[in-house]
Amino acid sequence: MCGITGWIDWHKDLTRFPSVLENMTCTLAQRGPDASGTWITQHCALGHRRLSVMDPANGAQPMIRKQGDTTFTIVYNGEIYNALELRKELELRGRVFTTTCDTEVLLTAYMEWGRACVERLNGIFAFGIWNSEEQSLFLVRDRLGVKPLFYTYSEGRLIFGSEPKSILAHPDVQPQISGEGLAEIFAVGPARTPGHGVYRNLNELKPGHCALMDRNGFNIRAYWKLESKEHTDDLETTAQKVRELLIDTVRRQLISDVPICTLLSGGLDSSALTAIAASYYQETGQGPLHTHSVDYVDNDKHFKENAFQPNSDAPWIKRMTEHLGTVHHYSFFDTPELVDSLKPATLARDLPGMADVDGSLYLFCREIKKKATVAISGEAADEVFGGYPWFHREDALNAGTFPWSLFLKDRVSLLSPELADWVKPEQYVQDRYQQALNEVPRLAGENAQQNRMREMSYLNITRFMPTLLDRKDRMSMAVGLEVRVPFCDHRLVEYVWNIPWEMKTAGDREKGILRRALKGLLPEDVLTRKKSPYPKTHNPEYTAAVKKQVLDILDDSSSPLLQFIKVDKIRELASEDNNQFNLPWFGQLMTGPQMFAYLYQVDTWLRTYKVAIR
Structure with a gap:
């Protein structure tokens, strides 16, 4: 994982502004503490900060390759999980490699297949490739938006980066916010509208989208989206396919040249990933798997059950670590640390976020980084499989708004009348909600309940899930830790998207199909445990x-x-x-x-x- 930034400008000779590129690149040092690189030509300037995970000795960026008189230069943040297959295919087509890193595979794939290469990629990524012959920059973000990519464009000029801070470091970009941005802060909150960068004239390249900057302008297109199709597999076949996809995904994501671990809460999702990883480590003779969990000082004294957190994680973590024989590491944080973490968490996001939930994750990742460089995490399972309580509550299903906006009126009551009159928060949220519903790919023949559950799944995958992915990326990369999220594998998401709701809830349980798919991999009591989210302090x-x-x-x-x-x-x-x-x-x-x-x-x-x- 790394940090990328760049500047394309048809009106200036960028070789005269190396310090600007250096400053933009330096803002991303926390994302890439191992190395830094820049590359400048007359109209293209690219910067990169590197966190070395694959082929640390030879994967420096920006990476440059030539083909005839054409120069191709890449800056890339992410991991390509099918890099080995792509490399073999490219070698059969006569391509020669000088490194073992996926950066070279990605750049070579572009040289071989052009912009169509994105359709072949399995991974999490944000990258830009400069083509000297075309005088063009090709920007791409992964299908589910695991890795971030922001930009600002005006006629003849594009500035982009992994985080807003790299763009704000450019002297022509000012940290301004309009009424719409304030609505995102005070009405929408952490669950930002897709593509919205909050700052004025600063946007986010949406998940599953790519863009081309050339002399004809800046053009964006979607290369991937959810498609609704009839699901024809029976229950047992469906459970088996989910199981196979998940195992294949986790095994792919365990490839690394640096220490790797899993985050373990003792819940269904993290326990499943840890069980698959532990089995793989045992098969390949890599020794015991290391696992990590987080909690808070005195939380055992103050914990109170609620719908979103029905029980404490501690006994379940112990259950799984003993069952799998992992080497477990507990991280405990006290109130002063948690309060102090609110500021660095804000700076990591470049925006206010999820308060102590962000801050504690920042502290947790900082502790993990002392022992590992890569971690596997269970994000997205609840959005993909329908695990949240709001999938199963009539008030949320019938509220006519985002389930996380049910109490918007209470929030608005705390805002100044001037702000409320300006941004019209309730109307803004309603407009964003309707926009989301208009995007839902419908399936002919579904009844009202099936249609509503498809809507809820879409809202969660495209509106709420990016919030948690953004949080996980930003808090982990703020301390130079790479986190991989197997439940975001696009093959798994595509398949589960079309599983009928009554099959997703097999056994009359939330995430029933996932529980059925994991039979034999987890102890029965863990398999049936009620969902418990990332823990918060109750002190x-x-x-x-x-x-x-x-x-x-x-x-x-x-x-x-x-x-x-x-x-x-x-x-x-x-x-x-x-x-x-x-x-x-x-x-x-x-x-x-x-x-x-x-x-x-x-x-x-x-x-x-x-x-x-x-």
Whole structure:
């Protein structure tokens, strides 16, 4: 994994601005702590920061190859999991390789098949390839959007990067935000609208899209999307195919030249991935697999069951580590660490995010990085297989909005009247919701319930899942850790997308088809365990600490946050002597304490980035 950035400009000689490219590249140092490289010609400048995972000695970027008089130059962030198959195919076609890294395979694939190469790739990636003959830059992002890619375009000029910070480092780009951007911050929240970069004139290349920048302009197209088809496999065949796809995916993603581990919560998803990985390690004689988990000091004293977190992870982690014989590492964080992590988590995202859920993941990844460079994680299983409680609750299914926006009115009640009048948050969210529904690929013949469950799956895969993928990428790469997400393999997603809902919930259980597919791989009690998400702190000291942070902000007349909130109402909430209140903020995901932490992140972001409101 790495960080990439670049600048195409038909109006300037970019060789005169090497320091600009250096500055853009340096902002991504945390994504690639092992090496740095830049490449500049008259109208194209490319920068790269490297985290060495495959062929550390020979995979330096930008990578350059020549074919006749044409020069091809690539900057690339990601992993190609079918690189070995592609390499063999390319060698049969006469191509010669000088490294064992997937970067060279990717660049050679482009040289052989042109822009059609994207259809052959299995992996997570964001890359740009400069073609000197065409005077063009080809930009691509992976199908599910696991790796990020942002850009800003004006006539004759394109600036892009793995993160907004690399683009904001360019002197022609200012950190400005419009009413629409404010709506994304205060109404939509962490679940950003696809393609929306929040900052003015800054966009995100959507998952499954590619773009071409040449003398004719900047053109974007989708090369992949979900397609609805009749599912003809019976229950047993379906479960077997899910099992085969998942095992193949995990095994592909265990290939690495550096230490690799898995994240283990004792839940269905992480336990399945860990079981497959442990089996592979045993077969290949690689020694015991290392696993990692996260929790919080005194959480055992303060934990309370709820629909989203029905039980504690600790006993289940112990169950799985003993069952599989892994070498397990526990990470525990206390309230002061968690509070302090809110700022670096904001800087890692370049935006306010999921509050302590982001911050704790940042701390967790930092601990993992001390022992490993690559980790396997269970993100996306709930979106793909329909595991969240809101898939199974009538109020969420019939709400006429995103399930994470059920409490939007409560959130709007905390915003200043001026902001609410300007951005019209409820209308904005409704418009974004309708936009999403209009995209859903329908299947003729489905009844009302089947159609609604297809809609819910689409909302989760295309709107909510990117939130968690963005979080996982940004928090892990902020400390130079690569995280792979097998449940995002596009073959698995395509197949499960068309499994009928009644089959997905086989046995009258959420993710029933996945549970059926994993029979024999996991202990029966783990196989039937109710979903429990990434853990949050339940310590009232954390609530008290983030309340104090917000009260300090409210007492600071220079705070840029004050213009956007009802100060008196927030002060009243923060002054209440109640550490266990449950004020909804972003649905069931961020409640009381997270609301205060989020406001702190917004204030931190506005101050640090000196964001101008336009």
